[in-house]
Amino acid sequence: MRLHCELYNAGLQERIEAFRKAGISINYYDQQNALPDIKAFRPEFAPLGSHALQQTLRRLDLAMQAFFRRAKAGESPGFPRFKSAARFSGFSYPDPAGWKLFQHGRRGATLRLGSGKDAMMMRARGRHRFAEFQLNDVTISRRNGQWFASVTLRVADEACAREREGNQQRGVDFGVTDWATFEDGTRIENPRFLRDELPKLAALQRQRECKKKGSCRYRRLTKQIGRLHKCIANLRRDFLHKQTTRLVDTCAVIATEELKPKNMSRSAKGSAETPGKRVRQKAGLNREILSASFGMAHQMLAYKAVEAGTRLHLVNTRQLKPSQRCCACWELTPKTLAERTHVCQHCGHTMPRDQNSAAVVLIDAYTIPEKDTTGTVVAARRKPLARQRARPRSKTRETPTTIAQAI
Ligand SMILES: [Zn+2]
Known part of the structure; x- marks a missing residue:
């Protein structure tokens, strides 16, 4: 690790000085070609393996490229840093x-x-x-x-294939109060690992603030905080792995919203001229949104679904608006985030909010051709007819209308 770190820093220094003193831009291949000479001069580098050393230089090259790409795009990136052994994250054999x-x-x-x-x-x-x-x-x-x-x-x-135990068809709505709500009303509670540990975390951070920066005690507390963060992350990842595996193992079709946690958790702070409202509340909600880690859950669902041959249907939230649409008559009823029950303005259908949107995404999974499961077009959807809705309940869940009836 120490030698790889040294190589990284030396490579960075070479690039900087060559440009400063001679105006030359050194690229990855120049540095790769210098490796044999380095190994001849410093024999301790030889046992690390040439491909691993090349990979470290490639990482440096990526960091430089990313810097120039972002600078060109008008962003304000930080120049790649010299790294201390403590900051150096690792190395790889490619x-x-x-x-x-x-x-x-x-x-x-x-x-x-x-x-x-x-x-x-x-x-x-x-x-x-x-x-x-x-x-x-x-x-x-x-x-x-x-x-x-x-x-x-x-x-x-x-060899990667997973054995599936069931062939259920489920609609899921991920949320903060309940981590997941299904179209039949069952839910999975949100374990809120971060919230449970927040007092402990705050206490440690408060203690650290009283210590002199860089002192032994400061570093000891930093270590403890890091350990606590890692503990929370482990609990969360374990929970997500178990839940997504269970979902994929029992379902042939899973329908859910395509979530964008980055957009959902955008700060409400606003700008100096137009300050936002309820900034603290939104910050708390954002913390919970990020802690529920829908992004990670979706990634896990996506690759596990492929392994199990499960169809994962991701609904385009903007187009379909599952939390406002009625699963019985397919009309929109605007609601605020605080309204937890869906009461349809058009047909009077009443259902818990999350359950309704889970039902809507499940219906949506059956209204477009199976090939295209990436997005939806609302205009092209058939509306269930009033006459069909009045029919007796059916056990088969194949058409949108029968699903709506069953619910
Ligand atoms: Zn309705």
Whole structure:
């Protein structure tokens, strides 16, 4: 890690000085071609493996490119920094050369970095579920004083497949009060890991404010805060993995809104001329929106759905407006965020708000051709007819009308 960090900083310095003193722009290939000379002069770099060293230089190149791209686009990016060993996040082997993974049954694995007498053997926790695989790459990183190895394997598509237990068709509405609400009214409570730990977090941060910056005590508290954050993140990720796996395992069709947490959690602060209203309240809501981590949930749902052969239908929220549309008559009833019950202005249909929108997205999943599940067009949708709605309940859930009836 220390040597990789040194290489990164040296590469950055070379680029800066070459430009300052001679007006030359040094690119990635110039630096890559200098690697053999570096290894001849500093033999301790040799056992790290040439591909891993190249990857570190490539990272530097990416940082520079990102800086110039953003500067060109009129943003105000920070220039790539020299990194201390503590700030340096890690390094990687971009291909199967220079490392190896040995798995011991169910007990864990050993990772070997380098080869010959310079090799480093490391015990690692965790295991994979594949009988046949090829190693692809490995990234070594350090966070909060702990080391992590992230290994990518190349496996056949069939090996990734998940066995599905059920063939349900569910509409889901993700929210802050209840993490998920289904079209039949069942819900999954939001565990609110962050909110439970907030007093503890605030206490630690308050304590740290009383300490001299950079002192032993300051650093000790920083470490404790980092550990608490990591603990919350672990709880959250565990919860999300369990819930999304269960959803995908039991459903053949999952319909939900395409959420944009970044837009939803935009600050209400406004500008100096037009200050926003209820900024503190919105900040609290934003914290909860981000803590419920819908973005992560959607990513997990997306890849797990592919593995299980589940159809994930993502509704375009702007076009469909599931929280305002009535699942019985498909008309819009405007509501504020505080109104938790849907009472239709047109047909009088009454239902909890989240359940109604879950039902709407499920109906939407069946109103467009199966091929195109990325977006929806409201104008092209058939409206259920009044006559059809009055028919007796049906068990088959195939057309929009029958779903609306069943609900
Ligand atoms: Zn209605």
